[in-house]
Amino acid sequence: MHLKRFPYFVIILFIQKILCVKYGMTKIECETIDAKVMQFYACELVPVSKQMSELTVKIRVVKIPLRNIKIRVALTVPGVLTVYNDTWDICALLSKRKSNRAFNDWIRPGLREFTNINHSCPYNHDLHFVKMPQPATEAKFALFGDQGITLVDALVNGKKAVSLTLTYSERL
Numbered sequence: 001m002h003l004k005r006f007p008y009f010v011i012i013l014f015i016q017k018i019l020c021v022k023y024g025m026t027k028i029e030c031e032t033i034d035a036k037v038m039q040f041y042a043c044e045l046v047p048v049s050k051q052m053s054e055l056t057v058k059i060r061v062v063k064i065p066l067r068n069i070k071i072r073v074a075l076t077v078p079g080v081l082t083v084y085n086d087t088w089d090i091c092a093l094l095s096k097r098k099s100n101r102a103f104n105d106w107i108r109p110g111l112r113e114f115t116n117i118n119h120s121c122p123y124n125h126d127l128h129f130v131k132m133p134q135p136a137t138e139a140k141f142a143l144f145g146d147q148g149i150t151l152v153d154a155l156v157n158g159k160k161a162v163s164l165t166l167t168y169s170e171r172l
Contacts, residue, residue, distance in 0.1 A: 023148060025053050025134040027167035037063045037161040038127075038154065045134070057129045059154075059162060065122030067091065070155040077148055087155070091121035 030043035042058035069091055075084040093100060094117075112118065114132040116125065148168040153160050 023168045023170060024051065025055065025166055026169040027165075028055065028057075029165040029167075030057065031163045031165075032161075033163055034156075034159060034161045035062065037061075037066075037156050037159075040162060041126075043164075048133075051135060053134045055129060055132045055134050057164065059127040061123060061126055063156070065124045066156060067122045068157045069121065069123070070158075072151075072153040072155060074151040075148065076151070083148075090117075095120040 025045060028043060028045040030040040032039045039060045039062060040057070041060050042056055044056050046054045046056070048054055070087050070089050072087045073084065074082055076082045098104070111129075111132075114129055116128045117123075147170075150164075150166040150168070152164040152166070154162045
């Protein structure tokens with residue numbers, strides 16, 4: 001009985017491996033929406049190797065102090081579907097670090113050495129993400145297209161201040 005299922009299992013694994021594609025960040029676009037609140041003064045993606053890029057984003061905070069910051073993140077496959085779309089209250093997230101294990105265990109350690117956003121609101125300084133590694137990762141949405149886009153909007157007091165568009169493409 002188990003031998004009859006074995007070939008199907010091998011075929012499924014083979015198909016799954018074919019459909020897994022390495023995607024890497026290939027392009028970044030930074031747009032200042034409200035220059036009276038925040039402005040980009042550095043926005044670059046530097047290829048380090050075929051499988052790795054480094055992201056540097058620096059935002060000048062014009063309206064000090066920043067007290068009400070939210071980040072809207074949307075992951076999309078252009079023209080096909082939106083995989084994820086959510087808004088996070090950054091001030092609340094950082095002020096309740098001890099009660100948010102997922103943030104403390106997974107996100108914060110990865111950001112700690114590349115950013116100066118390491119405390120709760122208010123922010124009285126510019127915001128930096130410097131040389132954040134962006135490795136190519138395997139994705140299973142190759143069937144939907146050869147490109148993925150992440151849109152990141154920073155909202156201050158409910159209004160969009162800056163916007164990032166990160167483009168991911170297939171890496172050979």
